[in-house]
Amino acid sequence: MTFEKWMRESLDRVETALEHFLPGTDIAPAKLHDAMRYAALGGGKRVRPLLCHAAGELTGASAHAVETASAALEMIHVYSLVHDDMPAMDDDALRRGKPTVHVQYDEATALLVGDALQSQAFIALTTAGNGLNDAQQAALVRELALASGSIGMAGGQAIDLESVGRKLSRPELETMHRKKTGALLRASVRMGALAGATPDAAALKALDDYSAAVGLAFQVVDDILDVIADSATLGKTAGKDAKDDKPTYVSIIGLDASRELAAQLSRDAHAALEPFGARAQRLAELADLVVNRVH
Amino acid sequence: MTFEKWMRESLDRVETALEHFLPGTDIAPAKLHDAMRYAALGGGKRVRPLLCHAAGELTGASAHAVETASAALEMIHVYSLVHDDMPAMDDDALRRGKPTVHVQYDEATALLVGDALQSQAFIALTTAGNGLNDAQQAALVRELALASGSIGMAGGQAIDLESVGRKLSRPELETMHRKKTGALLRASVRMGALAGATPDAAALKALDDYSAAVGLAFQVVDDILDVIADSATLGKTAGKDAKDDKPTYVSIIGLDASRELAAQLSRDAHAALEPFGARAQRLAELADLVVNRVH
Known part of the structure; x- marks a missing residue:
C-alpha cells in the first residue's frame, strides 16, 4: 500500500472512531455535545492518531484497539487546543480554518468542551469492547494521563x-516543547505500541528516541512555518509567535539553522527505527511527513 | 469507633493521599504545582472521599485502594470548583474560605490547574502499587470519567x-443536579465499593439508590444554606444563587418544603441501606451528616 493510501485510510478510521466515541447531539446536553463535535471532527492534521496507527502496526495491535487509542489521543489534543485558544491563554480566533470554540459558542462552553473532551478520552480507553484488555486499558490511561498532566502537556x-516576553535559552525552549507537545507525541507512539503485543524495554526505548526526535522536529517546523507560511495555508493565525513575542527556534537560532536542525532530527528519527527494519515503514514515512509538511 | 473519630481518621487519610498523589513544588513547573496544591489541600468538606471510604468498608476494600480512589475523586471535584469559579463561569472570589485560584494566581493558571488536576486523578488511579489491580484500575477510571464528563458533571x-435567568421546572432542576453533583457523588460510592470485593448487581443498585437520595439531599441542603447561612460559615459567597437569579429548590418549592424534602430524602437513603445491615453504618451516618450540616 502506498503511504498516501495508508494515510487516507488511517484518517478515515480516526474520523469514524471519533464519531463513535463522541456523544451525539441527540443526547443531552445537546449544545455541549454539538460544540465537542465542532471542535474535534472534520479537521486537523491528526498527527497523533497517525503516529499511534503506525506504532500499532509495529506490534500487531488490532485495528479496533488502535482506533480507540487514537481517538483518545486526538480528544486530548483537541481539548488542549480549545483551552489554549481561550482569551485567558493565547486568545486566538481561528483554528483549523474555523472560528475557535469560544468565538463560535462562548467562553464558558469552550471551558466545558475542553474539560469534557479530556474526560471523554478516558471514557473511550475504558469502554467495554474497545479492543483493549484490562491491563492495556490501565496502561494506556496511565500513558495518556501522564502525558496530559502537569509534568506533560499542561506543565509545558x-x-x-511564563516565558512570554522573556528570553529563553535553547535548553529551556527544548524543555518547554518536550512537555508541551513532545509528551503527547511520545504517548501517541507508546500507546499504539502498547495496544498490541507488549514491546520489550529496548523496543520502547527505541520508540521513545524516535518520538523525541520527531516531537522536536515537529516544533521546529511549526516555528519555521509560523514565519514563512500564510494564515490560509496554516488554518490558524500566521506570524503570531513574533507578534506575541514568544520564543521560537527561529528567534533563537535563526531560520537557516532551524532548517538544518529539522533535517538532523529527521535523520535521528530514522536512525532510532533501524532495529525494527521494514516493520517501521509507516513511522519512518511519518517522520518525513512531519519535517516536509507545509502546514 | 465513634463516627467523629472515624471522620477525623478518614479525613487525615484523604489529606495524606492527596499530598502523596499531587506533584511537589520541587518538581517543575513549580508555580503550577503550587497552585494545584493550594486548590486541593487543607480545605473542603471532603464529602466524596468520605462516601468512598464508607463504601469501601462495605466491600472490604484495602485502606490503600480506598485512599487512591478518594484522592482521585477529590482531585476531580476540586478541578471542577476551580473552573466553575472562573470569570467565564460563576466568577467567584472566595472558595473554602480562601481566594479562588484565578484570584490568588491568574486566570490562565486556574485553567491549567483544573486541566492538570483532572489528568492527575487518572494518574492516581493507574499508578503502579496503588492498591488496585488492573481490572479495578480500568473500572474506576471508567466510573470517574463517566461521572466527570459531558453526560455527568460537565454536562450538568x-x-x-443555560438555566440562569430562566424558570426551571422541578424535574429539570433535578436532572441538572443529578448530573452536576449527583454523578460524582454516585461515583464516590461506587468507586469505594468497586475498590473491594466486586459487589453484585443488587448491591450496586442499592448503593445507587442511596447515592441518588444523598446526592439530591446534598443539593437541597446547599440551596437552603445559601439562603440561611452567612459567607463566613459557608466559606464561600452566601446568597449568591438569588443574586445570580439561579433556580434553586428554595426558589421553586419554598424553604419549608425544601426542609421536608431533605428529611424525606434522608429517610430514602437509610431505606436503601437496609440490605447491608450494620456494615453500612458509616454510609448511614454520612447521610445524616449531609442533611444536618450547617456549611
Whole structure:
C-alpha cells in the first residue's frame, strides 16, 4: 500500500472512531455535545492518531484497539487546543480554518468542551469492547494521563505562559516543547505500541528516541512555518509567535539553522527505527511527513 | 469507633493521599504545582472521599485502594470548583474560605490547574502499587470519567449555565443536579465499593439508590444554606444563587418544603441501606451528616 493510501485510510478510521466515541447531539446536553463535535471532527492534521496507527502496526495491535487509542489521543489534543485558544491563554480566533470554540459558542462552553473532551478520552480507553484488555486499558490511561498532566502537556503550557516576553535559552525552549507537545507525541507512539503485543524495554526505548526526535522536529517546523507560511495555508493565525513575542527556534537560532536542525532530527528519527527494519515503514514515512509538511 | 473519630481518621487519610498523589513544588513547573496544591489541600468538606471510604468498608476494600480512589475523586471535584469559579463561569472570589485560584494566581493558571488536576486523578488511579489491580484500575477510571464528563458533571454545568435567568421546572432542576453533583457523588460510592470485593448487581443498585437520595439531599441542603447561612460559615459567597437569579429548590418549592424534602430524602437513603445491615453504618451516618450540616 502506498503511504498516501495508508494515510487516507488511517484518517478515515480516526474520523469514524471519533464519531463513535463522541456523544451525539441527540443526547443531552445537546449544545455541549454539538460544540465537542465542532471542535474535534472534520479537521486537523491528526498527527497523533497517525503516529499511534503506525506504532500499532509495529506490534500487531488490532485495528479496533488502535482506533480507540487514537481517538483518545486526538480528544486530548483537541481539548488542549480549545483551552489554549481561550482569551485567558493565547486568545486566538481561528483554528483549523474555523472560528475557535469560544468565538463560535462562548467562553464558558469552550471551558466545558475542553474539560469534557479530556474526560471523554478516558471514557473511550475504558469502554467495554474497545479492543483493549484490562491491563492495556490501565496502561494506556496511565500513558495518556501522564502525558496530559502537569509534568506533560499542561506543565509545558504553564512554562510557555511564563516565558512570554522573556528570553529563553535553547535548553529551556527544548524543555518547554518536550512537555508541551513532545509528551503527547511520545504517548501517541507508546500507546499504539502498547495496544498490541507488549514491546520489550529496548523496543520502547527505541520508540521513545524516535518520538523525541520527531516531537522536536515537529516544533521546529511549526516555528519555521509560523514565519514563512500564510494564515490560509496554516488554518490558524500566521506570524503570531513574533507578534506575541514568544520564543521560537527561529528567534533563537535563526531560520537557516532551524532548517538544518529539522533535517538532523529527521535523520535521528530514522536512525532510532533501524532495529525494527521494514516493520517501521509507516513511522519512518511519518517522520518525513512531519519535517516536509507545509502546514 | 465513634463516627467523629472515624471522620477525623478518614479525613487525615484523604489529606495524606492527596499530598502523596499531587506533584511537589520541587518538581517543575513549580508555580503550577503550587497552585494545584493550594486548590486541593487543607480545605473542603471532603464529602466524596468520605462516601468512598464508607463504601469501601462495605466491600472490604484495602485502606490503600480506598485512599487512591478518594484522592482521585477529590482531585476531580476540586478541578471542577476551580473552573466553575472562573470569570467565564460563576466568577467567584472566595472558595473554602480562601481566594479562588484565578484570584490568588491568574486566570490562565486556574485553567491549567483544573486541566492538570483532572489528568492527575487518572494518574492516581493507574499508578503502579496503588492498591488496585488492573481490572479495578480500568473500572474506576471508567466510573470517574463517566461521572466527570459531558453526560455527568460537565454536562450538568452546561445545563446550569443555560438555566440562569430562566424558570426551571422541578424535574429539570433535578436532572441538572443529578448530573452536576449527583454523578460524582454516585461515583464516590461506587468507586469505594468497586475498590473491594466486586459487589453484585443488587448491591450496586442499592448503593445507587442511596447515592441518588444523598446526592439530591446534598443539593437541597446547599440551596437552603445559601439562603440561611452567612459567607463566613459557608466559606464561600452566601446568597449568591438569588443574586445570580439561579433556580434553586428554595426558589421553586419554598424553604419549608425544601426542609421536608431533605428529611424525606434522608429517610430514602437509610431505606436503601437496609440490605447491608450494620456494615453500612458509616454510609448511614454520612447521610445524616449531609442533611444536618450547617456549611
